[in-house]
Amino acid sequence: MIKLNAQTLQRRFNSFNQKSIWLALLAFTLFASACEKEIDETSPTPTTENQTVNDWILENMQMYYYWNEQIPANPDKSQSAEDFFNSLLYTYDATARPDGDRFSFMSENAEELEASLSGQEQTTGAEYTFYLASQGSNDVIAQVIYVLPGSPADQAGLKRGDIVFQVNGQTLDRSNYYSLLFGQSSQTLGLGIWQNNELVKGNLTKNVSTAVVQENPVYLDSTYTVGDKKIGYVVYNQFIPSPSGTENGQYDKQLDQIFGNFKSEGINELILDLRYNPGGYVSSATNLASLIGKNIDANKVFYSQEWNSVLAPELEKEYGADYGTEYFVAKPQNIGNHLNRVYVLTSDHTASASELIINGLRPYMEVITVGSTTVGKNVGSITITDDTERFKLALQPIVFKSYNSLGQSDYTTGFTPTIEANETIDLKPLGDVEETVLNTTLSHITGVRTARLGVSERTLPMAGSSIERKAGGSNMFDKRILNLPAIVQ
Structure with missing residues (x-):
C-alpha cells in the first residue's frame, strides 16, 4: 500500500x-x-x-x-x-430500485474529463436540441439553442434558432445524427426553416470546424425596467469557477461583478436562467446562492451532504456533526434583501447544482420556477484518478446525497415548474423580451404582457439535446476533493 x-x-x-x-x-x-x-x-x-x-x-x-x-x-x-x-x-x-443510481460514470481519459468539467472541449461551439422531423419519422433535425461567443460556429454565423437537417451531404437520422454532428471535425451544415408547420429544406449551408473551446458559463446578463420593477436577468450555463487549468475563480468573480452592478442599479426582481445548465461544481453553486439568498450570512446552512456508512461515522467522530455542512458565504454583492422572491427558468436539462440552488434557497425565500420539469438529481460526485498514472481512466461515482437546511431532498423526479412554459420552434435570442419563457416570466413579474407571444405550431417529438453530453450530462461535482488521490497497492 x-x-x-x-x-x-x-x-x-x-x-x-x-x-x-x-x-x-x-x-x-x-x-x-x-x-x-x-x-x-x-x-x-x-x-x-x-x-x-x-x-x-x-x-x-x-x-x-x-x-x-x-x-x-x-x-x-x-x-x-x-x-x-x-x-x-x-x-x-423504476420498480425494483427507485432509489438507485442514474448518474455515476467512468471516463477512459481523465485529462479530457477534467477539462470538460471546467468547460473546455473540442467543439464547434453550437449546442442543439434534437427533434424527430415528424411523428414516426427516422429523420432528425437539430435546432441551435445557443452558440458560444468566438467559437467556430459563432464565426460561421450560426445562431440560436437555426435548424440543421444535414451534415456533409447526409441527412440526419436516428442512427447518424450524433456521429455527424460530434464525430467530424469539418462540417458543412445544411439549414432549413420551419414554415407552415413543416420543415422547408433550402440550399443554405454553413461551414464549421471543431476547435478546443473554453466555455464561459456566464452567458448573458441584462436588466429590464417595467414600472417600479427593476429586473435583473442572468443566463448561466454551467457551474464552473475558473477556466480549465486555472484556479483564479474568474467566472465566480464575473458573477460577483454582475450582482454588484445589480445591487447598485437597485434591482428588486431576479430571473436566473438555468435552462441549459446540467450542473457542475458545488463551490460555484455556493457562490451563486450567496449572491441571491435573503437574510443569509456565513452561519446559515446552504446545504448538507450525506455520505456512505463507511465514511460518515468516522468523519463525524473526527470533525463533528457538521462535517458535511456547506454554509453560505458573506458577500457584499448579495441582493437578497432587495428581493422577496427569485425566478428560476428551468427545462429537462436543468440538473444537479442547478437544482441545488432551487432546493437550497427555498428555506430562505420564495423560488418560482418557470419552464418545464427538471432532471431530479439530488446527489453529487467526485472525480477519482490514479495518482501513479498507471491508468488513464477516471471514475465519477456518486458519493453523497444533498439536503437543504430543512432536511429536504425530495426531488428525485425533478422540480415541477410553478409556471409551465415551453420553448417554441421559432426561438428568439436569449434576453429578447419576446423569447417565450423569458416573456412568460416578465409578464408574471409585472402583470403586464410585455410582448406578443408567438404561438407554437410545433408538434415534433423531442429526441434529446447536446447538453446531455457535457461532462456526464448532469453531475454535481465537489471541487473540495476533486482528483482525490487514488488507492494503489
Whole structure:
C-alpha cells in the first residue's frame, strides 16, 4: 500500500479551505487504513491487466460510492474496466430500485474529463436540441439553442434558432445524427426553416470546424425596467469557477461583478436562467446562492451532504456533526434583501447544482420556477484518478446525497415548474423580451404582457439535446476533493 503524506496532499488541495483539505486527507487515510486491515499480504497478485485496474476500481468504489453496501460481494474482475465499473453500480430501476443510481460514470481519459468539467472541449461551439422531423419519422433535425461567443460556429454565423437537417451531404437520422454532428471535425451544415408547420429544406449551408473551446458559463446578463420593477436577468450555463487549468475563480468573480452592478442599479426582481445548465461544481453553486439568498450570512446552512456508512461515522467522530455542512458565504454583492422572491427558468436539462440552488434557497425565500420539469438529481460526485498514472481512466461515482437546511431532498423526479412554459420552434435570442419563457416570466413579474407571444405550431417529438453530453450530462461535482488521490497497492 502506497501512502501519500500530509504535505503532498496539502499541496494538491492548497486552493481549498483548511477544513476541506483535512476532510480529503481523512477520507484517504481512512481508506488506506481499511485496506491495510482488509487485504491479506499473502493474497495472490492479480495476473491480468483487467484484474489490476478492476482491483483499483473496486477499492475506490467500496470506500467512496454512496451505495457501497449494494456493491456485489464477488464481482467478475475479468471484465473490461468499463463493464466492471458498471457491474458495481446500484443501477436505477423504476420498480425494483427507485432509489438507485442514474448518474455515476467512468471516463477512459481523465485529462479530457477534467477539462470538460471546467468547460473546455473540442467543439464547434453550437449546442442543439434534437427533434424527430415528424411523428414516426427516422429523420432528425437539430435546432441551435445557443452558440458560444468566438467559437467556430459563432464565426460561421450560426445562431440560436437555426435548424440543421444535414451534415456533409447526409441527412440526419436516428442512427447518424450524433456521429455527424460530434464525430467530424469539418462540417458543412445544411439549414432549413420551419414554415407552415413543416420543415422547408433550402440550399443554405454553413461551414464549421471543431476547435478546443473554453466555455464561459456566464452567458448573458441584462436588466429590464417595467414600472417600479427593476429586473435583473442572468443566463448561466454551467457551474464552473475558473477556466480549465486555472484556479483564479474568474467566472465566480464575473458573477460577483454582475450582482454588484445589480445591487447598485437597485434591482428588486431576479430571473436566473438555468435552462441549459446540467450542473457542475458545488463551490460555484455556493457562490451563486450567496449572491441571491435573503437574510443569509456565513452561519446559515446552504446545504448538507450525506455520505456512505463507511465514511460518515468516522468523519463525524473526527470533525463533528457538521462535517458535511456547506454554509453560505458573506458577500457584499448579495441582493437578497432587495428581493422577496427569485425566478428560476428551468427545462429537462436543468440538473444537479442547478437544482441545488432551487432546493437550497427555498428555506430562505420564495423560488418560482418557470419552464418545464427538471432532471431530479439530488446527489453529487467526485472525480477519482490514479495518482501513479498507471491508468488513464477516471471514475465519477456518486458519493453523497444533498439536503437543504430543512432536511429536504425530495426531488428525485425533478422540480415541477410553478409556471409551465415551453420553448417554441421559432426561438428568439436569449434576453429578447419576446423569447417565450423569458416573456412568460416578465409578464408574471409585472402583470403586464410585455410582448406578443408567438404561438407554437410545433408538434415534433423531442429526441434529446447536446447538453446531455457535457461532462456526464448532469453531475454535481465537489471541487473540495476533486482528483482525490487514488488507492494503489
